[in-house]
Amino acid sequence: MEKLRKKLHKIDNRGYKAYKDLEGTYKVENFFLHIDHIQADPFANPSRIRVEIPNHITKFEKDWYKLKSRKIAFEDFFARELAKIIKSYSINKNGSGKSGLILIDKPGQEILPRTAVKITDQKIEFRLSIGLPARGRKILGNQALKLLCDHIPYIIKKAIFTFDKNALLKHLKLTDQQEAIRKYLDEYGYICFxxxxxxxxxxxxxxxxxxKxxxxxxxKSPSSLEIEIPIPHSQPIRGMAxxxxxxxxxxxxxxxxxxxLKAIERGVYNHISGDGREYVITNPTAFKVRAEDGRRIEKVNISPFINRLPFDKDTTRFSTEDASGSTSQAANIIEALEAGSKVLLIDEDTSATNFMIRDGRMQALVGKEKEPITPFIDKVKQLYKDLRVSTxxxxxGSGDYFDVADNIIMMHEYKPKDVTKKAKEISKSFKNIRIAEGGEKFGEITKRIIKQQSFNAYRGRKEKVDAKGLTTIVYGTNNIDLSFLEQLVDPSQTRAIANMIKYLSKKLVDDTTILPILIDKLYEHIEEKGLEVISPYYKKHPGDLALPRKLEFSAAINRLRTLQVK
Ligand code: ADP
Ligand code: MG
Incomplete structure (x- = not known):
């Protein structure tokens, strides 16, 4: 602390650049303050610091973070805790730009692995952003001292010493229950609860x-679909499976x-207590597929759905700069399968009609030889039979699907009803002139090799890969548009994707390995070293990152305008 005081005294009232001298590690009270990055001026992105506290001070019980699922929830809890304290704590922000600002990457409704807080057997570390105080562009040394040596320690101490232990335990127990439900679904052949x-x-x-x-x-589940799942810390839970x-x-x-369906989509993540969806749990590989006209497609084998395009355009290696509704939806499905999805989620609201249905009358008028599209209805069964992919x-709007469905749930005034029997009777008694067009087999899923030269993030002389909010990544001279990835939920995931693309392209791409294997390798690496390994500032404040699923990461690669497949 003395060291910090001296430095600040020396640079007081000088130009903002002099703050650079602060970079380094200081002992403040009984923890360590790492000042990793200093902002260029009071208006720039805030400075990055880490506060590290040894575990013998905090006395956290190992049991709170030993399990992987609990560790994620534990870190999540403290990120929320800190955000709450910061919000309720008012600091003198009399200064220019971001002077006096304190921030932590605050989680939303989902509990995601993120870099904001890190617990290990030795220590807990908080990753914060702060605005170093200035008047105009002159350093306010005393205020900086107050910020770093009073306010930050106060906030941290409040979080680690006065947090609500019951709230933490409740948070951890909910995670245990969510994990138990996930395991149960997996074991007993369910895809969603x-x-x-x-x-x-x-x-x-x-x-x-x-x-509210x-x-x-x-x-409230219809009785025919209701099951009971034993969960820890409480009575068994009942609901629709x-x-x-x-x-x-x-x-x-x-x-x-x-x-x-939206709730089911989000059930791939765990939600916090009070969200309303904390007991909505979905197979973690479930992927929402939709139409996305205008997207680029790079050599995807969409032939299971689309064949014989005008001018004999090859659909086993289909590329376009500007996909139509149906071709984009076909590509989205095939890419999801390539990335390992076992459950497809589809809403008519966001689908291409001609991709979903083609009724008997239309078949009679426009023969199969004139229609390149094999509608989803004719492939959905093979998808399950051949690839074990559920939908x-x-x-x-179409009763034709009654024929191919295993279960039919009717929503009426927001209440689900099992109408499978009735729908099956209808499908028997109303003669349908529709002919199935999908053939016996679903068809091959081609696994693609990504060329190294796909990744060129240069913009002039500088490399540029940057996340902008939730749905855009600036990549070199192009943007990656993620706005149709409905299960991407947190801007910190988008930032992570940007870093991961950079990391993958520099370290893993080799012109011989197929995309899903590359992605597996990257995730194994992250599993081993922690999410922060993808950051250019690894071992310092890594930035505000949250882990995306393999499916969203893979989808981002597929939306690279510069992607090239061998
Ligand atoms: P659909 O897809 O059947 O046309 P939506 O799911 O879009 O209907 O729901 C229509 C509206 O009803 C939405 O504004 C939604 O917020 C509301 N809603 C949905 N479920 C419930 C519910 N359980 N209770 C009250 N309102 C609901
Ligand atoms: Mg709807």
Whole structure:
């Protein structure tokens, strides 16, 4: 601390650049303050610091973070805790630009592995961003001293010494339960579980928080699909389980179909208590596929769905700079399969109609030889039979799917009803002139090799890979548009993807390895070294990162405008 005081005294009132001298490690009270990066001026991105506290001071119990799932929840808890304390704590921000600012990467509704807090057997470390105080561009040394030696220690001490232990235990226990449900689903052949009394609708189209008013209908499973799962720390939990295979969600418009599917989509992540979806658990490889016209496609074998395009364009290695609705949806499915998805989630609201259905009358008018598209309805069974890939499909507009579905759930006034039997009777008694066009087999999933030269992030003389919010990554002279990846939920995931692309392209791509193997390697590496290994500032403050799924990462690669497949 003396060292820091002296330095600050020396640079007080000097130009902002002199703050650079502060970089280094200091002992403040009984922890370590690492000043890793100093902002260029008061208006630039804030400075990065880490606060490290040895475990003999905090007295955290090993049991709170020993299990991997608990470790993620534990770190998540303290990131939230710190964010809460910072918010309620007012600091003198009389200064220019970001003077006096303190930030931590605050988690949203999901509990994700992130770099904001790190616990090991030796220590806990908090990764913060701060605005070093200035008046105009002159250093305010005394205020900086206060910030670093009073405010930061106060906030940290408040978090580690006065946190609500019951709240932590509740958080950890919920994680245990979520893990237990995941395991159960996996063991017993289910792809998704929605606990009774879950609150599925959200506050608004742009909010991820639960809708709260007296008109919200809590979820209640139909008895035929209800199961009971034993979970730790409480009575068994009951709710609706969707088995592997093909499931339709039908029902009138505005009766809650898409809301149910959205909750299922997000169930690949664990949610915090009070979210309403904390007991909605979905197979972790479930992937929402939708139409995405305008996207680029690079040599994807979409022939299971699309064949005989005009001018004999090859669909076993299909490329385009500007995909149509149906070709984009076909490519999205094939790429998801390539990346290892075992559950496809599809909503008619975001699908290309001609990709989803082609009824008997249209077949009679436009013969198969004139239609390049084999609709999804004719492939969905083979998908399960050949590849063991299940589908959950929202469809209110076509009864043709009754023939191919295993389970049919009707949403009526936000309540699910099992209508499988009735729908099957209808499909028997109404004669359908429709002919199946999908053939016997689904077809091959070609695994592609990515060429090294796909990755060129140069923009002029400088490399540029930068996340902009949740849905855009600036990559060299192009942007990667992620706005149709509906299961990408946190801007810190987007930042991680940007870093991961850089990391992958520098260290792993070799012109002989197929994409899913490259991605596996990257994730094994992350598993071993921690998420921060992808940061250019590894071993310092790594930036605010959260782990994306392999599926979203792979999807980002597929949306690179410069991607080249061998
Ligand atoms: P659909 O896909 O069947 O047309 P949506 O899922 O889009 O219907 O839901 C329509 C509206 O109903 C949305 O505004 C949604 O927030 C609301 N909603 C959905 N589920 C519930 C529920 N359980 N309780 C109250 N409102 C709900
Ligand atoms: Mg809908």
């Amino acid at each position: 929605i606990g009774n009394n879950s609150i599925l609708p959200r506050k608004s189209g742009i909010s991820n928080k639960p809708l 008013n007296n008109q919200v209908i809590p979820f 969707i088995p592997k295979g093909i499931t339709l969600i039908v029902g009138g418009g505005y009766h809650g179909k898409s809301t149910l 959950i499909l929202v469809i209110g």
